Amino acid sequence: MKTTAIFAACREFRNDPATNATWFQTFPPYGRYPVGGTVEGAAKDAEFVFDEATAKAVIESFKAAARDPQWPGILVDEEHYSLDRSKSSAAMAWAKDIRQEPDGSIWTRWEFTPKGRELWESKTLLNRSPAFACEKDGRYYRPVRLMSIGMTNTPHFKELSNLAAARAAEVKNKKGEIHMKKLMAELGLAEDASEDAAVAACKALKDKASAAEQSAADARTSPLALRVWASKFMSTLLLSAIAWRRHH
Numbered sequence: 001m002k003t004t005a006i007f008a009a010c011r012e013f014r015n016d017p018a019t020n021a022t023w024f025q026t027f028p029p030y031g032r033y034p035v036g037g038t039v040e041g042a043a044k045d046a047e048f049v050f051d052e053a054t055a056k057a058v059i060e061s062f063k064a065a066a067r068d069p070q071w072p073g074i075l076v077d078e079e080h081y082s083l084d085r086s087k088s089s090a091a092m093a094w095a096k097d098i099r100q101e102p103d104g105s106i107w108t109r110w111e112f113t114p115k116g117r118e119l120w121e122s123k124t125l126l127n128r129s130p131a132f133a134c135e136k137d138g139r140y141y142r143p144v145r146l147m148s149i150g151m152t153n154t155p156h157f158k159e160l161s162n163l164a165a166a167r168a169a170e171v172k173n174k175k176g177e178i179h180m181k182k183l184m185a186e187l188g189l190a191e192d193a194s195e196d197a198a199v200a201a202c203k204a205l206k207d208k209a210s211a212a213e214q215s216a217a218d219a220r221t222s223p224l225a226l227r228v229w230a231s232k233f234m235s236t237l238l239l240s241a242i243a244w245r246r247h248h
Helices: 052-066 114-121 163-186 195-218 223-247
Strands: 002-005 012-016 021-027 031-034 047-050 074-078 093-100 106-112 127-137 140-152
Touching: 021 052, 021 093, 021 127, 021 140, 047 052, 052 093, 052 106, 052 140, 074 114, 093 140, 106 114, 114 140
Parallel strands: 047 140, 074 140
Antiparallel strands: 002 127, 012 021, 021 106, 031 047, 074 093, 093 106, 127 140
16 A cells, blocks of 8 residues: 655635635546656556445544544645655644535545644645555556545546636736726726727727817927827727727
8 A cells, every 4th residue: 555645736615604614626626647758657547446345434534533533624725845854744724524525536634723724825835735545456556545635736537627727817807907996987987897898998089189189280399398198098008909809
């Protein structure tokens, strides 16, 4: 039996408003996944096998440990530091419960320590990596017991949902919303105005600028002053267009 750690992205899932329980995807859905460089000496075509037998073994071993009244839970550490005696084994959280989803994926319920919650909520470490004991059968490796979980930013399984990407998109969207609200305000429109309304407002400004240029020319305004004014206006219009395109 070998112990290995695999880097896997995961999702947050809240399903208990009363306790605010936080569940994290810890093992992927049923299937076979390349071992890559996670197991020393493994063949290039080696694969992890996640099936009903795997899920049963992992869940039963977890529940057997949980029957001990003194059991604190499965350790959740930072970057698997607990596997290296030269580094800290401080807990970022403790996995206290386990369950399985219809797709075969295994989830664990965490109770964060203050430091772990800070790392999570500050988006410093967004992904999860289970370290587990596994049994080898030829080129196949079958997990049988969850040993610990590491908070990390380096996913191994592309099949798992990537919370890091989701959160980055969330932040990007919020910034885009702020930029668009400012742009709409500058155009004299409502915050939720449509793209067509914004384009129409920009066109109206452009037409007004053309009319002003013609009026200035008729009044024999200094050509240099006119060019400076027109340059400033077009710069403002260009910045507005760039902000719009970034949002879309």
